[in-house]
Amino acid sequence: MNGTAVDDPFACFEGDSDDDENDKDDESKCNPPEASVAPSIATDQGRRLVDEANARLDAAVAVKDGLLPVTSASFEVFDTPNDAGKGLRALKVFECGDEILREYAAMRVPNHQAAESLEEAEQLHERAVQSTFNNLHQCTRIAIMQLSSCDEMKDGYERDMVSPLGVYQTNSFILGDEKCGGLFLTTARMNHSCRPSATHIWRPDLQKTVVFATRRIEIGEEICTTYGPSECLDTQGRRDYLRERFSFECGCEMCEEGNRFGGDDRMIEISSLQEDISMLAQTGDPQAAIAAVERCLSLLKEQGISIGPYMKPILYYGYQIAIDGLKDIDLAESYLSKELVLIQQCEGPTSPKALQIQAMLDDFK
Numbered sequence: 001m002n003g004t005a006v007d008d009p010f011a012c013f014e015g016d017s018d019d020d021e022n023d024k025d026d027e028s029k030c031n032p033p034e035a036s037v038a039p040s041i042a043t044d045q046g047r048r049l050v051d052e053a054n055a056r057l058d059a060a061v062a063v064k065d066g067l068l069p070v071t072s073a074s075f076e077v078f079d080t081p082n083d084a085g086k087g088l089r090a091l092k093v094f095e096c097g098d099e100i101l102r103e104y105a106a107m108r109v110p111n112h113q114a115a116e117s118l119e120e121a122e123q124l125h126e127r128a129v130q131s132t133f134n135n136l137h138q139c140t141r142i143a144i145m146q147l148s149s150c151d152e153m154k155d156g157y158e159r160d161m162v163s164p165l166g167v168y169q170t171n172s173f174i175l176g177d178e179k180c181g182g183l184f185l186t187t188a189r190m191n192h193s194c195r196p197s198a199t200h201i202w203r204p205d206l207q208k209t210v211v212f213a214t215r216r217i218e219i220g221e222e223i224c225t226t227y228g229p230s231e232c233l234d235t236q237g238r239r240d241y242l243r244e245r246f247s248f249e250c251g252c253e254m255c256e257e258g259n260r261f262g263g264d265d266r267m268i269e270i271s272s273l274q275e276d277i278s279m280l281a282q283t284g285d286p287q288a289a290i291a292a293v294e295r296c297l298s299l300l301k302e303q304g305i306s307i308g309p310y311m312k313p314i315l316y317y318g319y320q321i322a323i324d325g326l327k328d329i330d331l332a333e334s335y336l337s338k339e340l341v342l343i344q345q346c347e348g349p350t351s352p353k354a355l356q357i358q359a360m361l362d363d364f365k
């Protein structure tokens with residue numbers, strides 16, 4: 001049977017997101033009345049009820065700290081119909097820019113350890129992952145070990161041979177500039193799509209990862225993010241990247257259905273335009289560079305990937321070329337305004353980057 005409520009032994013928590021503003025409501029839902037004040041119930045059944053209530057109270061606190069998965073009436077974990085294992089799917093309609101969830105890291109591990117060799121660096125990393133894992137609350141260790149692991153791809157591997165390192169490598173990602181990686185129990189359930197419906201961003205100001213819809217997501221539709229690559233590649237290129245980097249064969253709709261989405265031809269044209277833009281900007285042909293920017297933006301839109309990581313550098317190029325090459329302030333302002341809308345949708349309206357761009361726009365006035 002699908003769904004977090006059934007699969008997850010800790011699934012007693014409700015709430016659209018782990019939003020601080022919702023915390024008070026969530027607490028009143030999760031706190032069983034008088035749970036922590038043991039009344040004088042002498043029976044075994046009474047004692048068991050109090051123990052259960054206290055366990056729920058502990059767990060309710062834990063979910064606020066990223067120690068347990070976030071559960072919600074807005075999405076659920078389900079078994080995907082293809083080879084991608086579990087995934088996240090929408091239980092309500094999300095519009096582009098809607099926040100889907102936010103959560104603290106269950107586990108954070110520093111990335112940069114001084115080492116003499118690659119081998120030593122790998123050993124240090126493995127030790128750091130293992131010792132961080134060992135120090136976690138038991139319920140978090142159990143929740144982590146329920147996640148998928150690239151170990152499972154290896155021949156002869158059984159589920160009970162999966163290691164914390166394998167799970168960490170499969171599910172963690174780098175936290176912005178913070179020189180460490182993080183594993184997030186709910187975000188980790190999002191599969192990759194080369195034409196994603198969502199994006200996840202580490203917000204250092206909140207110390208949380210936040211997931212936003214990058215287009216309308218219908219009820220029942222899978223919520224997918226992108227694991228990369230950052231440049232536009234054809235199907236073969238993207239699949240090679242994902243196989244080498246993450247050890248899986250991408251089965252997303254864009255890879256499976258190729259040219260239904262204009263696929264390879266369009267992606268190859270976008271890729272060559274990306275190269276043209278930087279070359280034209282450097283060789284002092286700003287008019288041609290701006291024409292390439294505009295063509296690129298319209299192809300990204302046609303491809304259905306115009307809200308997300310591909311778009312940001314193109315808009316930034318447009319802004320730079322308009323300022324430095326064309327000296328056209330109005331055009332520069334229009335690229336910056338588009339970038340602001342994009343960042344507000346992908347990182348949140350009060351994110352540090354959105355506020356920074358807003359301040360730049362205010363300077364134009």
Ligand SMILES: C[S@@+](CC[C@H](N)C(=O)[O-])C[C@H]1O[C@@H](n2cnc3c(N)ncnc32)[C@H](O)[C@@H]1O
Pocket residue numbers: 083084085086087147148149150170171188189190191192193246247248249250251252
């Ligand atoms: C971060 S986990 C995502 C959640 C995972 N499916 C689960 O069951 O918990 C990454 C793993 O999901 C699978 N996966 C993610 N995106 C995929 C895709 N587009 N095609 C095939 N498998 C995918 C791969 O096995 C990958 O190693």
